[in-house]
Amino acid sequence: MSLTTPSTVRELPPTTWGRVRQSRRVADKSMRIITASFTVIAISVLFWILGMLIVKGIGGLSVATFTQITPGPGSEGGGLANAIAGSVILTFLGIVVATPIGVLAGTYLAEYGKGSKLADLIRFINDILLSAPSILIGLFVYVILVEPLGGYSGWAGGVALGIIAIPVIVRTTEDMLRLVPGPLREAGAALGAPPSVVITSITWKAAKAGMVTGILLALARIAGETAPLIFTALNNNFWFSADLMGGVSNLPVTIYMFASAPYENWQQLAWAGSLIITMSILLLSIIARRIVRGSK
Amino acid sequence: MTAVTDPMSIPAARPQRKTPKGTFDLIFRNASFASALFVLILLAGIMLSMIIGGWPAFKAFGLGFITGSQWDTQADVYGAWPAIAGTLTTAFIALLIGVPLSLGIAVYLTQLAPPWFKQPVSTAIELLAAVPSIIYGMWGLFVFVPLFAAYVQVPLSNIVEGMPIVGTILYSRSPSGLGILTAGIILAFMIIPFIASIVRDMLDQIPSVLRESAYGIGATTWEVVRHVLVPQAGVSIIGAIMLGLGRALGETMAVTFVVGNANRLSGSIMDPGSTIASRIANEFNEALGLQMNALIGLGCILFFVTFVVLVIARILVARVKTF
Numbered sequence: 001m002s003l004t005t006p007s008t009v010r011e012l013p014p015t016t017w018g019r020v021r022q023s024r025r026v027a028d029k030s031m032r033i034i035t036a037s038f039t040v041i042a043i044s045v046l047f048w049i050l051g052m053l054i055v056k057g058i059g060g061l062s063v064a065t066f067t068q069i070t071p072g073p074g075s076e077g078g079g080l081a082n083a084i085a086g087s088v089i090l091t092f093l094g095i096v097v098a099t100p101i102g103v104l105a106g107t108y109l110a111e112y113g114k115g116s117k118l119a120d121l122i123r124f125i126n127d128i129l130l131s132a133p134s135i136l137i138g139l140f141v142y143v144i145l146v147e148p149l150g151g152y153s154g155w156a157g158g159v160a161l162g163i164i165a166i167p168v169i170v171r172t173t174e175d176m177l178r179l180v181p182g183p184l185r186e187a188g189a190a191l192g193a194p195p196s197v198v199i200t201s202i203t204w205k206a207a208k209a210g211m212v213t214g215i216l217l218a219l220a221r222i223a224g225e226t227a228p229l230i231f232t233a234l235n236n237n238f239w240f241s242a243d244l245m246g247g248v249s250n251l252p253v254t255i256y257m258f259a260s261a262p263y264e265n266w267q268q269l270a271w272a273g274s275l276i277i278t279m280s281i282l283l284l285s286i287i288a289r290r291i292v293r294g295s296k
Numbered sequence: 297m298t299a300v301t302d303p304m305s306i307p308a309a310r311p312q313r314k315t316p317k318g319t320f321d322l323i324f325r326n327a328s329f330a331s332a333l334f335v336l337i338l339l340a341g342i343m344l345s346m347i348i349g350g351w352p353a354f355k356a357f358g359l360g361f362i363t364g365s366q367w368d369t370q371a372d373v374y375g376a377w378p379a380i381a382g383t384l385t386t387a388f389i390a391l392l393i394g395v396p397l398s399l400g401i402a403v404y405l406t407q408l409a410p411p412w413f414k415q416p417v418s419t420a421i422e423l424l425a426a427v428p429s430i431i432y433g434m435w436g437l438f439v440f441v442p443l444f445a446a447y448v449q450v451p452l453s454n455i456v457e458g459m460p461i462v463g464t465i466l467y468s469r470s471p472s473g474l475g476i477l478t479a480g481i482i483l484a485f486m487i488i489p490f491i492a493s494i495v496r497d498m499l500d501q502i503p504s505v506l507r508e509s510a511y512g513i514g515a516t517t518w519e520v521v522r523h524v525l526v527p528q529a530g531v532s533i534i535g536a537i538m539l540g541l542g543r544a545l546g547e548t549m550a551v552t553f554v555v556g557n558a559n560r561l562s563g564s565i566m567d568p569g570s571t572i573a574s575r576i577a578n579e580f581n582e583a584l585g586l587q588m589n590a591l592i593g594l595g596c597i598l599f600f601v602t603f604v605v606l607v608i609a610r611i612l613v614a615r616v617k618t619f
Binding site: 024025027028031032034035036038039041042043045046048049052053056100101102104105107108109111112113119121122124125126127128129131132133134135136137139140143144163166167170194195196197199200220223224225226227230231234252255256259260270271274277278281282285286289 | 318320321323324325327328329330331332333334335336338339341342345346348349396397400401403404405408409417419420421422423424426427428429430431432433434435437438439485488489492516517518519521539542543545546547548549553573576577580581592595598599602603606607609610
């Protein structure tokens with residue numbers, strides 16, 4: 001114990017000395033308790049939300065949920081089949097839009113643009129877009145696509161989701177490519193391969209797991225996005241038309257509309273939809289994390 | 297003899313090998329450059345579309361669009377102040393609650409948690425960030441709001457009724473559970489995982505020599521955190537808090553569910569209000585003409601506020617992983 005006391009303190013009267021040590025120990029102890037309980041609070045909220053979703057949502061899960069389309073106001077029963085299908089299509093469309101742009105942009109930042117001022121600026125702007133409110137992306141797509149084309153459409157929804165996914169993919173691609181050791185590239189270049197071949201068949205291959213993780217994270221991010229879809233794909237209660245030119249039914253907007261509706265079967269479906277969407281997203285995030293940890 | 301030293305024989309063979317791959321090289325390089333430029337164009341596009349879309353509203357009301365507190369679709373008069381005030385108040389409440397909790401969690405995870413406990417807890421907190429905002433909204437509306445009304449608003453209103461200042465801020469005229477404070481609390485839980493994981497990464501990056509030398513002169517864990525880690529990571533902690541603020545300002549769905557969506561200004565944080573994002577989400581699909589321009593104008597204000605906050609935040613935290 002004497003080791004933990006600085007030598008100058010020894011000149012204080014023994015009583016004060018004890019009190020100083022006591023107060024330090026009390027401060028330390030109470031901070032340990034406070035920070036631990038803060039952590040417990042945060043985790044409790046997670047389990048509270050998940051628990052509530054399971055309790056309220058599981059009753060709404062049935063075969064009909066996946067085979068029947070969303071019911072109209074006041075009608076009995078119904079399911080979420082069209083909303084689930086629409087969500088899958090919009091999310092897929094978003095990822096298809098975002099992946100090539102995101103991967104190529106990330107490749108430019110990591111491989112070609114090293115040290116250039118322009119690349120620094122793009123990297124910075126990408127980080128800003130990464131945390132920009134998604135409602136603004138929705139408004140942007142409304143102004144450039146929905147208004148000129150004269151109506152809400154599945155295409156606009158897909159584009160909005162794609163724009164949200166791009167910065168996530170750019171960021172992870174760049175980070176993962178940076179982890180690839182330089183000598184690998186040099187070895188490729190020494191064999192006479194031009195930069196594009198070195199990147200596509202050596203660097204990309206080495207960083208593949210990380211890049212897939214980025215795409216999965218982007219998928220998880222856009223699967224639950226609601227705000228941008230309200231202004232773009234909106235919703236409908238029917239099977240979507242194949243050309244995606246009209247509004248497309250999707251889970252998040254359906255949940256938003258059904259949750260506060262006065263019909264009991266609508267509310268039940270909103271809970272079931274929430275359970276489906278949250279579990280899919282948590283699963284995606286956990287898989288993505290696994291891949292990252294496995295590759296390191 | 298001359299054939300061996302003659303350099304002319306070598307260049308003749310070279311171009312043949314280079315050309316076929318050269319075109320792909322050029323295309324690939326340009327495609328990746330164009331994609332990177334696309335990111336810049338996106339931001340510029342968002343900025344321009346907000347300004348152009350909102351312009352008629354700014355022109356019609358001038359500065360009154362920002363300071364006016366009347367939002368009347370019948371009279372076609374739009375003032376953004378209640379929504380701006382609601383946005384700032386909810387975000388402020390979210391920080392007030394969220395920041396101490398996040399910092400506590402980060403300290404616990406980096407300094408105090410037993411190693412076997414650290415990984416699962418970190419994952420759980422990060423999963424809290426992956427939960428979609430509409431789920432927070434539903435949880436807020438159906439679980440949190442009734443509890444909050446019954447156990448906080450009603451008893452608190454009874455206590456503070458008639459008191460000066462506190463009686464205005466905390467008194468709820470109709471204790472429905474919906475309101476500015478509720479939205480702030482839900483937002484706090486949404487920003488906690490972000491701030492906590494950034495600060496945790498920052499604390500992890502501090503060289504352990506600093507920590508060890510402080511322990512060496514007899515500091516307690518709390519003293520090490522307080523006098524060594526916090527000053528070391530101070531700037532990036534502020535950056536992390538501002539990233540959380542940027543999130544709280546623009547959050548839409550969760551707030552729309554619980555804020556109450558009232559258009560008037562109230563002195564009490566227990567009363568329903570609205571934020572810029574909730575106002576846009578609520579009215580957009582029924583909006584026509586000038587009202588549509590006013591809503592996009594609100595989006596424009598939100599864009600510039602969050603843009604400034606995020607730029608400062610990103611400068612302070614440089615590069616940390618947030619997805």
